[in-house]
Amino acid sequence: MxxxxxxxxxxxxxxxxxxxxxxxxxxxxxxxxxxxxxxxxxxxxxxxxxxxxxxxxxxxxxxxxxxxxxxxxxxxxxxxxxxxxxxxVREIGAAKDIQIKTLPARVAKIEDVAPDVRALFLKIPSTERLQFLPGQYIDILLKDGGRRGFSLANTPNDDALLELHIKKVEGGTFTGHVFSAMKEKDIVRFEGPLGTFFVRQESTRPLLMVATGTGFAPLKGMLESLFAQGSIRPIHFYWGVRHSEDFYYEDLLQEWQSLHNHFNLTKIVSQPDSRWSGPTGYVTEQVIKDFPDASAFDAYICGHPDMVFSLSAALAQAGLDSEHIFADAFVFAKAKTS
Structure with missing residues (x-):
């Protein structure tokens, strides 16, 4: 009833x-x-x-x-x-008019961007458009009825190819297929766009953006959209990985730094070797060290659930109201997979 x-x-x-x-x-x-x-x-x-x-x-x-x-x-x-x-609960108006679709897509390109990360580029039918907000995700629909969620890394105005960043997960059925058997011209089906992880455009507060691993993907879409809009909101972007070779799209990061004075990048490695001379440790600790008073920011956090939960709690302790904390925790196996 x-x-x-x-x-x-x-x-x-x-x-x-x-x-x-x-x-x-x-x-x-x-x-x-x-x-x-x-x-x-x-x-x-x-x-x-x-x-x-x-x-x-x-x-x-x-x-x-x-x-x-x-x-x-x-x-x-x-x-x-x-x-x-x-x-x-607070309602979110920005996504209200965006239609969730189920569509086929052809694998147009596969690129190895890091030792265990592949960028997957999908082309949808020419008669279709996928309207979405930067930061949202799609669910890949599996033949057994399961689904795996991946964030969109491109912007809505550059949707000729949908860009996904896929991390190889030990024992992962779909990611194992991506790394071992998937090839260009394969067909997949997906549902999307989904989720409420996107930039709140009505705000003028400075941005604190934090990612671990392939949590970079939705933030990439957000950042490129902000740059294209000419936004001058100060941006502090933190990206944490285990090993320095896990960073990717280095040329793009350098381009952002050279073109946008309001963009500040900090890369952190938790398990460094002798080749790494930058910040080390965990990204949560680095952010709170740099911003013991975080009350002025809008924070966008994406990556491993442990980081998302710990940083969200730490930012709250540092004075940031929960209504200014937006997070997307990459959950393994059940639905979302990084």
Missing amino acids: PYRLTIEPSGHEMDCDSDETILEAALRHGFNIPYSCRNGTCATCKGRILSGTVDYGDIEEKVLSEAEKMDGLALFCQAMPLSDLKIE
């Missing part, structure tokens, strides 16, 4: 079926609330239940603790209604 779902503070009301999640109901009715992985792992969709009861599903303790559940918090991508509900 359907229940009544009310979103505050907007006051929007809609039906929510007993067998669908709060997120599914909101998206079905055209209302966008924060989300990313859609499988209860990244915590992007966390919000508050003001009244009513839900089934929280099988949620990992580290993502939603028992104390948070008792305090009325839920992961809206997992919570299903057991009664009429009133929830508190």
